[in-house]
Amino acid sequence: xxxxxxxxxxxxxxxxxxxxxxxxxxxxxxxxxxxxxxxxxxxxxxxxxxxxxxxxxxxxxxxxxxxxxxxxxxxxxxxxxxxxxxxxxxxxxxxxxxxxxxxxxxxxxxxxxxxxxxxxxxxxxxxxxxxxxxxxxxxxxxxxxxxxxxxxxxxxxxxxxxxxxxxxxxxxxxxxxxxxxxxxxxxxxxxxxxxxxxxxxxxxxxxxxxxxxxxxxxxx
Numbered sequence: 001x002x003x004x005x006x007x008x009x010x011x012x013x014x015x016x017x018x019x020x021x022x023x024x025x026x027x028x029x030x031x032x033x034x035x036x037x038x039x040x041x042x043x044x045x046x047x048x049x050x051x052x053x054x055x056x057x058x059x060x061x062x063x064x065x066x067x068x069x070x071x072x073x074x075x076x077x078x079x080x081x082x083x084x085x086x087x088x089x090x091x092x093x094x095x096x097x098x099x100x101x102x103x104x105x106x107x108x109x110x111x112x113x114x115x116x117x118x119x120x121x122x123x124x125x126x127x128x129x130x131x132x133x134x135x136x137x138x139x140x141x142x143x144x145x146x147x148x149x150x151x152x153x154x155x156x157x158x159x160x161x162x163x164x165x166x167x168x169x170x171x172x173x174x175x176x177x178x179x180x181x182x183x184x185x186x187x188x189x190x191x192x193x194x195x196x197x198x199x200x201x202x203x204x205x206x207x208x209x210x211x212x213x214x215x216x217x218x219x220x
Contacts, residue, residue: 060138066180075208086205089125133184142168167212
């Protein structure tokens with residue numbers, strides 16, 4: 001077979017293979033996963049009013065056990081991550097810009113003792129944005145819990161919180177050390193004036209892991 005004929009035959013074969021690929025539509029560009037939740041206008045407004053920015057809590061914070069009554073706690077709840085999972089609407093962690101700067105400064109210090117700081121869990125429901133403000137001090141102790149309250153109650157603190165402190169020590173001995181507190185709850189920017197432990201118990205979504213009144217793990 002003449003050389004020219006061989007070359008022509010090879011070219012036609014290659015063209016026959018390439019034509020279907022050339023006719024096929026191009027593959028779509030790869031796309032990043034979409035965030036299905038679009039932040040509501042109210043949530044945006046509250047973030048701006050509160051000078052709040054997104055924040056990723058550490059595992060120590062998410063694993064913290066907490067109380068929900070600042071004055072006379074009856075139970076230890078948690079961890080905080082369990083509370084997050086009970087929420088019905090999309091959530092996001094936020095922190096005040098000034099608080100973020102303070103946390104960064106403290107975290108940069110060598111051998112810094114446990115320090116208390118606050119974080120806000122935003123729950124963005126249709127027509128209702130709830131902010132749950134947690135105060136946490138990973139690595140803290142029941143004595144530190146009492147010391148913080150002594151700033152406001154002075155020498156009366158030890159007597160006033162004696163029962164709660166004894167319960168917290170028993171929880172710590174049972175491996176359920178308290179390092180957090182649900183301190184404030186607001187809906188659409190309005191502070192919820194009720195006892196927050198009552199709110200939790202009425203919701204029924206999260207039960208205590210330790211009964212401070214009885215001094216033992218819940219359910220035992």
